[in-house]
Amino acid sequence: MSDLLPPTTPAAQPGEPEALGFSGRMARAFQSNAITPLLAIVAMLMGLFAVLVTPREEEPQINVTMANVLIPFPGASSADVEKMVTGPAEQVLSQIQGIEHTYSVSRPGVAVLTVQFKVGVPRTEALVRLYDVLDGNKDWLPTGLGVMDPIVKPKGIDDVPVLAVTLWSKNGESALDLERVARSVEVEIKRVKGTREVQTIGGPGRAVHVWLEPSRLRERGVSVQQLQQAVASANLGLPSGTVADRTPGAPGMLTVETGEFLRNAEEVGDIVVAVSQGRPVYLREVARVEAGAQLPQRYVWFTPGVAMDAGLDGSQAVGAQGGQVYPAVTLTVTKKAGENAVDVARAARQRLNELHNTVIPEGVQVTVARDYGETAAEKANKLIQKLAFATASVIILVGLALGKREAIIVGGAVILTLTATLFASWAWGFTLNRVSLFALIFSIGILVDDAIVVVENIHRHRLLTPDVPLATIIPRAVDEVGGPTILATLTVIAALLPMAFVSGLMGPYMSPIPINSSMGMALSLGIAFTVTPWLALKLTQTGAGHAAHGPGKITSGLQSFFARTLTPLLASAAKRWLLLGGILVALLLSVGLTLVQAVVLKMLPFDNKSEFQVVVDMPPGTPLEATAAALQDMAGYLAQAPEVRDIQGYAGTASPITFNGLVRQYYLRADMESGDLQVNLVDKHHRQDQSHAIAQRLRPELERIAQAHGARVKVVEVPPGPPVMSPIVAEVYGRAELARNIAQAYAATPDIVGVDTSLKEGAPRAFLRINRARAESLGIPVAAISQVVYTALSGADATYLHDGFSKHAVPVRLQLPREMQVGLDAVLALPLKAANGKMVPLSELVHVERGLIDTPRMTKDLMPVTYVFGDMAGKALRYSHPIAGRSPEGHRNGGRILDSPALGPLSPIRGEVGWRMADHL
Numbered sequence: 001m002s003d004l005l006p007p008t009t010p011a012a013q014p015g016e017p018e019a020l021g022f023s024g025r026m027a028r029a030f031q032s033n034a035i036t037p038l039l040a041i042v043a044m045l046m047g048l049f050a051v052l053v054t055p056r057e058e059e060p061q062i063n064v065t066m067a068n069v070l071i072p073f074p075g076a077s078s079a080d081v082e083k084m085v086t087g088p089a090e091q092v093l094s095q096i097q098g099i100e101h102t103y104s105v106s107r108p109g110v111a112v113l114t115v116q117f118k119v120g121v122p123r124t125e126a127l128v129r130l131y132d133v134l135d136g137n138k139d140w141l142p143t144g145l146g147v148m149d150p151i152v153k154p155k156g157i158d159d160v161p162v163l164a165v166t167l168w169s170k171n172g173e174s175a176l177d178l179e180r181v182a183r184s185v186e187v188e189i190k191r192v193k194g195t196r197e198v199q200t201i202g203g204p205g206r207a208v209h210v211w212l213e214p215s216r217l218r219e220r221g222v223s224v225q226q227l228q229q230a231v232a233s234a235n236l237g238l239p240s241g242t243v244a245d246r247t248p249g250a251p252g253m254l255t256v257e258t259g260e261f262l263r264n265a266e267e268v269g270d271i272v273v274a275v276s277q278g279r280p281v282y283l284r285e286v287a288r289v290e291a292g293a294q295l296p297q298r299y300v301w302f303t304p305g306v307a308m309d310a311g312l313d314g315s316q317a318v319g320a321q322g323g324q325v326y327p328a329v330t331l332t333v334t335k336k337a338g339e340n341a342v343d344v345a346r347a348a349r350q351r352l353n354e355l356h357n358t359v360i361p362e363g364v365q366v367t368v369a370r371d372y373g374e375t376a377a378e379k380a381n382k383l384i385q386k387l388a389f390a391t392a393s394v395i396i397l398v399g400l401a402l403g404k405r406e407a408i409i410v411g412g413a414v415i416l417t418l419t420a421t422l423f424a425s426w427a428w429g430f431t432l433n434r435v436s437l438f439a440l441i442f443s444i445g446i447l448v449d450d451a452i453v454v455v456e457n458i459h460r461h462r463l464l465t466p467d468v469p470l471a472t473i474i475p476r477a478v479d480e481v482g483g484p485t486i487l488a489t490l491t492v493i494a495a496l497l498p499m500a501f502v503s504g505l506m507g508p509y510m511s512p513i514p515i516n517s518s519m520g521m522a523l524s525l526g527i528a529f530t531v532t533p534w535l536a537l538k539l540t541q542t543g544a545g546h547a548a549h550g551p552g553k554i555t556s557g558l559q560s561f562f563a564r565t566l567t568p569l570l571a572s573a574a575k576r577w578l579l580l581g582g583i584l585v586a587l588l589l590s591v592g593l594t595l596v597q598a599v600v601l602k603m604l605p606f607d608n609k610s611e612f613q614v615v616v617d618m619p620p621g622t623p624l625e626a627t628a629a630a631l632q633d634m635a636g637y638l639a640q641a642p643e644v645r646d647i648q649g650y651a652g653t654a655s656p657i658t659f660n661g662l663v664r665q666y667y668l669r670a671d672m673e674s675g676d677l678q679v680n681l682v683d684k685h686h687r688q689d690q691s692h693a694i695a696q697r698l699r700p701e702l703e704r705i706a707q708a709h710g711a712r713v714k715v716v717e718v719p720p721g722p723p724v725m726s727p728i729v730a731e732v733y734g735r736a737e738l739a740r741n742i743a744q745a746y747a748a749t750p751d752i753v754g755v756d757t758s759l760k761e762g763a764p765r766a767f768l769r770i771n772r773a774r775a776e777s778l779g780i781p782v783a784a785i786s787q788v789v790y791t792a793l794s795g796a797d798a799t800y801l802h803d804g805f806s807k808h809a810v811p812v813r814l815q816l817p818r819e820m821q822v823g824l825d826a827v828l829a830l831p832l833k834a835a836n837g838k839m840v841p842l843s844e845l846v847h848v849e850r851g852l853i854d855t856p857r858m859t860k861d862l863m864p865v866t867y868v869f870g871d872m873a874g875k876a877l878r879y880s881h882p883i884a885g886r887s888p889e890g891h892r893n894g895g896r897i898l899d900s901p902a903l904g905p906l907s908p909i910r911g912e913v914g915w916r917m918a919d920h921l
Helices: 023-028 035-053 076-094 123-135 175-190 214-220 226-234 263-270 341-354 370-400 406-426 434-463 470-501 506-510 512-539 552-571 573-595 623-640 660-662 691-708 738-749 772-777 782-793
Strands: 066-072 099-107 109-119 150-153 163-169 195-201 206-212 236-244 253-260 271-277 281-282 288-294 299-304 327-333 364-370 610-619 644-651 676-682 712-718 728-735 751-758 764-770 796-800 813-815 831-833 838-843 846-852 857-860 865-870 914-919
Touching: 035 512, 066 076, 066 281, 076 099, 076 109, 076 123, 076 857, 123 150, 123 764, 163 175, 163 341, 175 195, 175 288, 175 327, 175 341, 175 676, 206 226, 206 263, 214 364, 214 712, 214 831, 214 838, 226 271, 226 782, 226 796, 226 813, 236 327, 263 288, 271 660, 299 623, 327 341, 341 364, 364 370, 364 644, 364 676, 370 406, 370 434, 370 846, 406 434, 406 512, 406 796, 434 512, 470 506, 470 512, 506 512, 552 573, 573 772, 610 623, 610 691, 623 676, 623 691, 676 838, 691 712, 712 751, 712 865, 738 751, 738 865, 764 782, 772 782, 782 813, 782 831
Parallel strands: 206 813
Antiparallel strands: 066 109, 066 150, 099 109, 099 857, 163 327, 163 364, 195 327, 206 288, 236 253, 271 281, 299 327, 299 644, 610 676, 610 712, 644 676, 728 865, 728 914, 751 865, 764 846, 796 813, 831 838, 857 865
């Protein structure tokens, strides 16, 4: 056996130190140094410190800074907004350093621009640049154009709520009552350390409504403008100064205040708005004054599923019926940057429990719709368990192969490497999440290599030279394998580290894998040359009896197996070639499995989440109630699924955003025709199917229900990796007709579902064209006519109550009652006062023109763009679509979808079209 061993380092002459390389000198310096165990203890303590202080998150904390810049341009068409506001604004914003893309949507009356910074640009720095450019270019538009100041709404990873709870009641409390409770709870939750923003989604809000009565206004000779001015002027109180006070015992000066604020609806109704025939005309005589909920602009409700009704997952609510619709509001909690999501969510839930039967009345149910702190802790604990299992497996295998003491040495080195790596990861700025912990599990196999190589070589040298002292054997053995070990470690680091420089969201999202693994490899190399020799010197047995100890049964069996297997290959060249051919055939067969779709290629596997969304878009012009009806039909179907715990419905407002929804900008979905369902499943331990399989199973029936309502539906799952706009996105530049053709091709392709485009259909519009000559001859300003119509239909807040207890200001809103907002008759009957005091109905000043509303216009990086979206279901999509081989002009391009040419600068005026495909998952 000794003839097969490599030659060892020559022994030094007596009295001379043995000539060793770098690794051998390190081992000799640390093997008996008193500082070595101290360094090991420090590394262990640093790792424990990192485990305690490192924030635990659901997802890696990526700097994905985006900001929406809203620029109102009241009354302007989409074309005017695009030409006068959006284009110049994009040119201004493109000056900012570090911008990845600029997007814009030009709608009637408003431009919405989205600035997306490059991944990794710090949030504060990005926003400072944005505000600096906006403030330095305030003169980019004429002051009299009518464009209002930009409103900046920054968004980032910390805007994703870590906790969302739904307040509802089986006793039928109204949404207004639940909103009042939620507003009170907001203050209590905001006191929890680490919370950043606490918001309530849903609830109509309170208002004092002044319902306009056109006939009464005409009878009393009162115009809408008079009402608005009278209400605003009646709600005024000012400190007027001080006067000398001659009252005995007074301090000498008397503070004087004048005026009084409106405190309730009765005081609003008592306002004198005019004088008719010598008597005052009170507001309550020309309008109906009521205090209560505002006209519904959004609906939020809660639907328990059959799993909740059955008490699965410990979520049974007494008296709740599966599939029943209950009014609700949702309270969301975000955390501050750098805070531990687990601690913040746990403290907030504890505070909620303390508020029961005090701030939260008895009978109001609190259902946790999202707790990313709990899921983050669960995933972190699960991965830590797997990390411990992997480490224990390595120790057991080493123990079986080399011995118990050697296993303890290797185990100690691996544990120290992991603890030191956790500390380095915390110092680097990583959090404990599924990606960073996966990096450690992934690297266990390579982290242990250095320690095993060193320990095994020490073990071998002991068998060869049992009479030589361990203090001499250890440096010699470490030096012998030191060079190859260093080279192998650097090779692994060189193979992993480039992954940290991947661009886009994927790079920073997956960066913990190459960085943590590389740091772990470097630390394992240092520990193998320092702590491992010290442990070997302390724990390894010495003595001649050890040399007589032969190989164990496992070692003998393995040696015999490999000898029988490899000896024929060494003796025969033909057998070696035959083996090579077999390996190549097996390799080709394994690769061929992907071609026949036996193995599906996917960048990341589906995660078994306990939630998914159903996003619904109704046709433009759909009333809010019709949107809610479609969503409730879908919720009723979903509630019957055995895995569904509960559903939160949101019509006219956005549900609590996820990281995926942040990139897709779902938080901007606040139109009457927009809505979504948040579907929560029972815990994965209480169901057999994974969330992806459940979503795919429910999708066909959801699409059927949506089709019956004329809606478009998308089942949106939380992606296993970084978020994308959609799994399949086509960007079409310059021509909308091509986008429609691509959407039709998507719909005709098997396994492509959820096909949608950014194109909007036209909705009916009534344009009230003002007869300027008639209005000016009567002394009625044109602007006053537009304001009256806006007041009647959308409502105008003349002033606000000062009731002393409302957290949010309660407006006094002038508006036509809902029953009169049917057709244009009541609007056209509204009176306006001419210069001679005569009341003129609106119908004499305008004529109605009917048509279609302006559709939004979208751009990306100053170029008109249309998006076509799709998703994959069933078998994996084959990238061989018929449209992939043809360019928009009908010429063959010879490429697949992913190979289609990227667009350069084109001129939409010439009708040129660019198209680009991107499959992100």
